[in-house]
Amino acid sequence: MPNPSDPKIKQDDDFELIQAINAGHTELFPELVSRYERKLYNFGMRMCRDVQDAEDMLQDTFLNVFRYLKDFRYETRFKNWLYRIATSTCLKKRRKSRFAPERELSLDEFLPREEAEIPVQTPAWASLPLDQLLNEELSSIIKESIQSLPENYRLVLVLRDIEGFSTAETAQVLGLTPENIKVRLHRARLFLREKLKDYFSHDA
Amino acid sequence: MTHDPSHTACLELFEKLSEYLDDELDEQICRQIEAHASTCVACRACLETLRQTVALCRAMRRTEASVPGAFSDRWKEYIRKMASEAMSPHKS
Ligand SMILES: [Zn+2]
Numbered sequence: 001m002p003n004p005s006d007p008k009i010k011q012d013d014d015f016e017l018i019q020a021i022n023a024g025h026t027e028l029f030p031e032l033v034s035r036y037e038r039k040l041y042n043f044g045m046r047m048c049r050d051v052q053d054a055e056d057m058l059q060d061t062f063l064n065v066f067r068y069l070k071d072f073r074y075e076t077r078f079k080n081w082l083y084r085i086a087t088s089t090c091l092k093k094r095r096k097s098r099f100a101p102e103r104e105l106s107l108d109e110f111l112p113r114e115e116a117e118i119p120v121q122t123p124a125w126a127s128l129p130l131d132q133l134l135n136e137e138l139s140s141i142i143k144e145s146i147q148s149l150p151e152n153y154r155l156v157l158v159l160r161d162i163e164g165f166s167t168a169e170t171a172q173v174l175g176l177t178p179e180n181i182k183v184r185l186h187r188a189r190l191f192l193r194e195k196l197k198d199y200f201s202h203d204a
Numbered sequence: 205m206t207h208d209p210s211h212t213a214c215l216e217l218f219e220k221l222s223e224y225l226d227d228e229l230d231e232q233i234c235r236q237i238e239a240h241a242s243t244c245v246a247c248r249a250c251l252e253t254l255r256q257t258v259a260l261c262r263a264m265r266r267t268e269a270s271v272p273g274a275f276s277d278r279w280k281e282y283i284r285k286m287a288s289e290a291m292s293p294h295k296s
Contacts, residue, residue, distance in 0.1 A: 026287040026288070026290040027284075027287055027288055028287075029283065029286075029287040030280060030283050030284055030287060033280070033283055037271055037276070038268065038270065038271055039268075041269070041270075041271045042268045042269060045269060051272065055272070055275050055279075058271070058279075059279055062283065063286075066283075066286065066287070066290075107218070107219065111215075111218065112246075118246045119245065119246050119249035119250070120245060120246075121245060121249065122245075122248055122249040122252045122253070123249065123253065125253075125256065126249070126252040126253045126255070126256040127252065127256075130259055130260065130263050133256075133260070134260060134263055138260070139264070139267060142260055142261065142264060143264070146261075146264075157261070161258055161261040161262055162261060162262070162264055162265055164262075164265070167226070167228065182222065182223060182228070185222055186219075186221065186222035186223070189222055189254060189257055189258060189261075190254070192257050192261065193253055193254055193257040196253070196256075196257055196260070197253065
């Protein structure tokens with residue numbers, strides 16, 4: 001039985017609801033689902049190929065949550081545990097993609113190769129306010145670029161920069177070291193930056 | 205000022221930019237990075253474009269879609285049924 005005086009547990013917004021469900025009020029489970037359904041669906045849309053896969057992921061994730069909730073011991077926030085399940089569901093569903101083949105990204109590929117590639121000033125797009133910059137076109141460019149990241153990098157970028165998990169939490173969700181998360185995140189961001197640089201250089 | 209891409213200071217900074225942006229570095233290293241970026245145009249551009257990349261990525265949170273209605277209705281009914289069946293007295 002988890003000890004509710006543990007400060008970690010008190011911080012979990014879902015503690016009371018989970019306690020009630022585990023005490024036999026399973027009719028409250030849909031409430032837990034509605035707290036996370038939208039977030040998780042969007043996570044699925046970023047990680048999976050299409051709507052069908054995202055829906056399947058959502059369904060399988062909550063079925064697993066329902067099955068294993070009794071064993072949840074608040075060793076992490078419920079949300080982190082939920083994403084851990086969702087992530088492994090995504091990875092199981094994975095299909096080989098020709099748009100984002102599995103490969104390692106190296107730092108070298110993001111270094112300027114020639115003198116001409118070395119910037120002589122900060123480009124204008126880097127200092128514009130987001131509201132001026134982020135229109136529908138750019139938004140879909142960013143989505144496509146994220147989709148074209150190799151999966152291992154996409155997962156880290158989505159969890160860190162879009163879902164807003166910390167380095168430590170992301171490491172916990174993915175079962176990797178924080179060092180590993182930092183390395184992958186940096187390369188994933190550099191990958192995206194290249195796509196944005198391309199986009200804005202055509203634009204100019 | 206000329207910029208040498210093999211310059212050690214530039215390469216070191218390049219490796220640490222994300223940690224710098226995420227505030228995950230010691231203060232001393234942060235100061236070194238800031239000092240270098242203030243004199244090196246190329247590294248400053250690198251830092252600012254990466255900062256903006258991260259900001260754009262974070263802004264994607266605003267564009268969240270709703271769960272498709274038909275799917276949501278169908279599977280919520282399923283969840284409700286599953287949850288209430290689990291409640292029934294003959295469960296183990
Ligand atoms: Zn430099």
